[in-house]
Amino acid sequence: xxxxxxxxxxxxxxxxxxxxxxxxxxxxxxxxxxxxxxxxxxxxxxxxxxxxxxxxxxxxxxxxxxxxxxxxxxxxxxxxxxxxxxxxxxxxxxxxxxxxxxxxxxxxxxxxxxxxxxxxxxxxxxxxxxxxxxxxxxxxxxxxxxxxxxxxxxxxx
Amino acid sequence: xxxxxxxxxxxxxxxxxxxxxxxxxxxxxxxxxxxxxxxxxxxxxxxxxxxxxxxxxxxxxxxxxxxxxxxxxxxxxxxxxxxxxxxxxxxxxxxxxxxxxxxxxxxxxxxxxxxxxxxxxxxxxxxxxxxxxxxxxxxxxxxxxxxxxxxxxxxxxxxxxxxxxxxxxxxxxxxxxxxxxxxxxxxxxxxxxxxxxxxxxxxxxxxxxxxxxxxxxxxxxxxxxxxxxxxxxxxxxxxxxxxxxxxxxxxxxxxxxxxxxxxxxxxxxxxxxxxxxxxxxxxxxxxxxxxxxxxxxxxxxxxxxxxxxxxxxxxxxxxxxxxxxxxxxxxxxxxxxxxxxxxxxxxxxxxxxxxxxxxxxxxxxxxxxxxxxxxxxxxxxxxxxxxxxxxxxxxxxxxxxxxxxxxxxxxxxxxxxxxxxxxxxxxxxxxxxxxxxxxxxxxxxxxxxxxxxxxxxxxxxxxxxxxxxxxxxxxxxxxxxxxxxxxxxxxxxxxxxxxxxxxxxxxxxxxxxxxxxxxxxxxxxxxxxxxxxxxxxxxxxxxxxxxxxxxxxxxxxxxxxxxxxxxxxxxxxxxxxxxxxxxxxxxxxxxxxxxxxxxxxxxxxxxxxxxxxxxxxxxxxxxxxxxxxxxxxxxxxxxxxxxxxxxxxxxxxxxxxxxxxxxxxxxxxxxxxxxxxxxxxxxxxxxxxxxxxxxxxxxxxxxxxxxxxxxxxxxxxxxxxxxxxxxxxxxxxxx
Numbered sequence: 035x036x037x038x039x040x041x042x043x044x045x046x047x048x049x050x051x052x053x054x055x056x057x058x059x060x061x062x063x064x065x066x067x068x069x070x071x072x073x074x075x076x077x078x079x080x081x082x083x084x085x086x087x088x089x090x091x092x093x094x095x096x097x098x099x100x101x102x103x104x105x106x107x108x109x110x111x112x113x114x115x116x117x118x119x120x121x122x123x124x125x126x127x128x129x130x131x132x133x134x135x136x137x138x139x140x141x142x143x144x145x146x147x148x149x150x151x152x153x154x155x156x157x158x159x160x161x162x163x164x165x166x167x168x169x170x171x172x173x174x175x176x177x178x179x180x181x182x183x184x185x186x187x188x189x190x191x
Numbered sequence: 192x193x194x195x196x197x198x199x200x201x202x203x204x205x206x207x208x209x210x211x212x213x214x215x216x217x218x219x220x221x222x223x224x225x226x227x228x229x230x231x232x233x234x235x236x237x238x239x240x241x242x243x244x245x246x247x248x249x250x251x252x253x254x255x256x257x258x259x260x261x262x263x264x265x266x267x268x269x270x271x272x273x274x275x276x277x278x279x280x281x282x283x284x285x286x287x288x289x290x291x292x293x294x295x296x297x298x299x300x301x302x303x304x305x306x307x308x309x310x311x312x313x314x315x316x317x318x319x320x321x322x323x324x325x326x327x328x329x330x331x332x333x334x335x336x337x338x339x340x341x342x343x344x345x346x347x348x349x350x351x352x353x354x355x356x357x358x359x360x361x362x363x364x365x366x367x368x369x370x371x372x373x374x375x376x377x378x379x380x381x382x383x384x385x386x387x388x389x390x391x392x393x394x395x396x397x398x399x400x401x402x403x404x405x406x407x408x409x410x411x412x413x414x415x416x417x418x419x420x421x422x423x424x425x426x427x428x429x430x431x432x433x434x435x436x437x438x439x440x441x442x443x444x445x446x447x448x449x450x451x452x453x454x455x456x457x458x459x460x461x462x463x464x465x466x467x468x469x470x471x472x473x474x475x476x477x478x479x480x481x482x483x484x485x486x487x488x489x490x491x492x493x494x495x496x497x498x499x500x501x502x503x504x505x506x507x508x509x510x511x512x513x514x515x516x517x518x519x520x521x522x523x524x525x526x527x528x529x530x531x532x533x534x535x536x537x538x539x540x541x542x543x544x545x546x547x548x549x550x551x552x553x554x555x556x557x558x559x560x561x562x563x564x565x566x567x568x569x570x571x572x573x574x575x576x577x578x579x580x581x582x583x584x585x586x587x588x589x590x591x592x593x594x595x596x597x598x599x600x601x602x603x604x605x606x607x608x609x610x611x612x613x614x615x616x617x618x619x620x621x622x623x624x625x626x627x628x629x630x631x632x633x634x635x636x637x638x639x640x641x642x643x644x645x646x647x648x649x650x651x652x653x654x655x656x657x658x659x660x661x662x663x664x665x666x667x668x669x670x671x672x673x674x675x676x677x678x679x680x681x682x683x684x685x686x687x688x689x690x691x692x693x694x695x696x697x698x699x700x701x702x703x704x705x706x707x708x709x710x711x712x713x714x715x716x717x718x719x720x721x722x723x724x725x726x727x728x729x730x731x732x733x734x735x736x737x738x739x740x741x742x743x744x745x746x747x748x749x750x751x752x753x754x755x756x757x758x759x760x761x762x763x764x765x766x767x768x769x770x771x772x773x774x775x776x777x778x779x780x781x782x783x784x785x786x787x788x789x790x791x792x793x794x795x796x797x798x799x800x801x802x803x804x805x806x807x808x809x810x811x812x813x814x815x816x817x818x819x820x821x822x823x824x825x826x827x828x829x830x831x832x833x834x835x836x837x838x839x840x841x842x843x844x845x846x847x848x849x850x851x852x853x854x855x856x857x858x859x860x861x862x863x864x865x866x867x868x869x870x871x872x873x874x875x876x877x878x879x880x881x882x883x884x885x886x887x888x889x890x891x892x893x894x895x896x897x898x899x900x901x902x903x904x905x906x907x908x909x910x911x912x913x914x915x916x917x918x919x920x921x922x923x924x925x926x
Contacts, residue, residue: 048482055483059437064429065422067601069550070633074867077550105422117421124420128412133841134281135419136426136550136601165875168867170550170602171281172844174875176837 040107324894427572448500517711529662551601644670791909798894846903
């Protein structure tokens with residue numbers, strides 16, 4: 035079967051496996067992270083048809099034709115694949131980094147979805163969207179600041 | 192560049208020959224023409240000074256303190272690469288160390304690439320061990336001196352090439368300029384035009400005065416974060432090699448259970464299973480499969496039998512950890528006299544087993560070449576490559592050459608310094624002849640871990656008629672920390688009677704006429720070990736909670752009471768008074784709060800850093816909510832304020848998580864808190880604003896990775912009491 039990942043179709047072998055492992059291990063997109071396997075921690079969050087989705091909680095077959103976007107699909111790239119410009123959310127997290135970064139992809143994907151539906155979220159809205167995702171390094175206040183900064187960057191762009 | 196460099200690859204070209212120059216500066220011939228390699232040998236400040244002294248005096252420390260090329264610079268046409276031994280797990284140390292080097296090299300810190308050392312690049316593995324909030328503090332001066340020497344060496348050569356005196360040169364961002372002219376030579380041009388051996392500068396180059404710093408003290412961007420936001424950084428769980436299989440292995444059903452038998456059963460016929468590897472003598476039964484979930488399923492299906500192991504539960508563990516007799520570690524004045532008069536206050540405190548719960552579960556990738564002496568190469572997220580190396584050699588054969596590459600770490604907090612999956616990955620790779628990656632599930636990661644040991648502390652104190660403390664007796668017991676990871680035979684540990692890691696945070700900073708400190712280690716049937724700050728947080732919880740109980744007995748404000756008892760404590764006392772006053776001012780300590788709300792204060796010292804924390808709580812509705820935290824830190828010189836602030840804020844969140852949530856439950860010899868539903872950690876919704884102020888300054892940076900976690904739970908418990916709530920004496924705090 036095939037999946038539509040980051041705007042490109044990929045033939046995949048293990049449709050019965052959770053999307054998380056197909057992304058990481060079949061396609062080498064290790065920017066989507068395993069943290070708990072039960073949909074709590076949020077490290078494996080991808081965009082499924084634009085919605086933040088725990089990729090450990092559904093199989094590749096269940097994804098079907100719906101488009102998937104992962105951390106690797108956010109930056110603007112030139113014809114040679116080189117990064118031309120970071121996504122505003124990525125840029126914000128470069129300016130306002132977290133610590134270890136393992137939870138980062140989940141927070142980035144969640145923020146991308148939030149800003150797509152609300153380009154100017156207040157702090158409570160940011161917190162509500164980001165709260166389901168864990169960060170063991172304790173960067174919660176930084177994440178709020180980074181998402182607010184991302185909204186600012188997106189509006190300027 | 193850092194982050195992407197840890198992907199499996201052939202080890203980088205390393206200096207093939209080091210030439211020891213006059214002052215032991217190492218000048219190397221690089222693999223690339225026109226490159227310059229300069230290394231600096233550093234006698235590693237091996238651990239926190241007190242612990243190091245303690246271990247060395249007793250001859251129980253590492254066989255020798257490593258002294259070797261710990262930091263080296265590589266200057267090529269592409270720029271400057273700084274090779275550092277210390278491991279990035281989120282502390283931001285690679286950025287801080289790049290800043291320190293850039294300062295003396297006089298280049299913008301953004302132009303420096305940082306490369307994580309591995310055991311193949313000229314480092315003894317022990318020098319990579321990253322622990323105890325020591326990395327920046329211990330490398331700060333050596334890196335500056337090495338960088339200054341490199342720059343001076345280049346300046347002499349540049350002056351020769353330009354036919355001027357070195358004094359006529361000014362340095363701007365990696366280039367020399369003849370003052371008052373437009374004649375400029377970049378470092379790269381100087382190196383390219385140089386012939387013959389490099390000469391170390393005749394005189395020790397002067398270091399830049401702090402007043403002229405342009406890099407140290409600035410919040411420069413993290414060197415590792417661009418790769419991380421692009422998904423290009425390689426963590427242990429991400430390490431890949433062509434032709435790799437996924438490994439998994441059977442784990443014991445209870446603590447202490449040993450493998451008695453193992454049969455493949457139908458596992459070999461399960462989909463995707465490539466090989467079953469059983470070695471009962473080594474206690475190992477594992478599989479290699481074509482996908483990770485198939486490997487996990489196959490490992491679960493192996494027919495294994497185990498010895499019974501321990502059937503301990505949380506209650507039995509807590510009963511075992513009961514303060515009583517132990518080793519008298521300190522005896523000031525007469526505690527008997529002090530406690531026979533005045534107003535006697537006594538209380539006991541408990542902290543539970545807790546997990547590290549780093550979000551990246553343990554993982555390792557191994558490639559083992561065939562034959563009994565085949566080379567072993569490992570990619571491991573570890574704080575301690577040396578222990579990985581030793582364990583793999585012990586398991587696969589001492590004659591093997593073993594190389595450990597350190598990947599990025601998705602959090603660690605002490606956990607990735609001890610047990611790890613490298614041995615299991617290597618066994619599977621050796622048996623199958625292909626590279627094997629092993630990654631744990633979350634539940635296995637929580638069940639097969641070691642944990643922050645439970646503690647129990649009995650405090651007794653007396654308050655004199657003048658309201659001042661007459662004496663304090665502190666008797667504590669805790670599970671092992673250092674003994675769990677240090678190679679020391681059990682009889683010796685028993686004779687010593689206490690664990691040095693359990694001492695952090697134990698010594699009262701206050702001036703007391705009498706003080707008696709008794710501590711005992713308890714060998715538990717559950718593995719325990721280092722957790723961020725070791726004994727610091729559990730001990731500070733008991734000590735600083737009790738200090739408030741004494742203040743309450745004396746009818747004195749807790750801040751005033753602390754300041755009054757820190758008068759004679761010398762520099763440490765003065766620094767503590769400063770952070771206490773600062774945190775109190777930040778929090779508006781003297782302003783009154785509505786009913787049901789309260790503020791609590793606590794302080795501690797660790798890794799030469801001192802910290803005070805004020806927590807504000809709201810008990811309305813019968814629920815404990817922390818509404819704000821103010822932190823004042825004196826960690827000496829702050830190399831990167833943004834990075835240090837992240838460490839402080841993160842430590843507060845981890846401390847709050849321990850204060851409010853975390854308690855690892857064990858039943859019938861097995862962890863039952865085995866995922867984030869049964870082992871909840873603090874979420875964003877429960878995280879209050881955290882304000883941080885640095886008050887230190889001075890010439891040298893101190894530790895910043897752990898100290899701030901120390902006073903957090905005590906500050907919260909004290910705030911609960913101040914808000915009119917009960918005195919809570921065990922973690923997690925429950926109304």
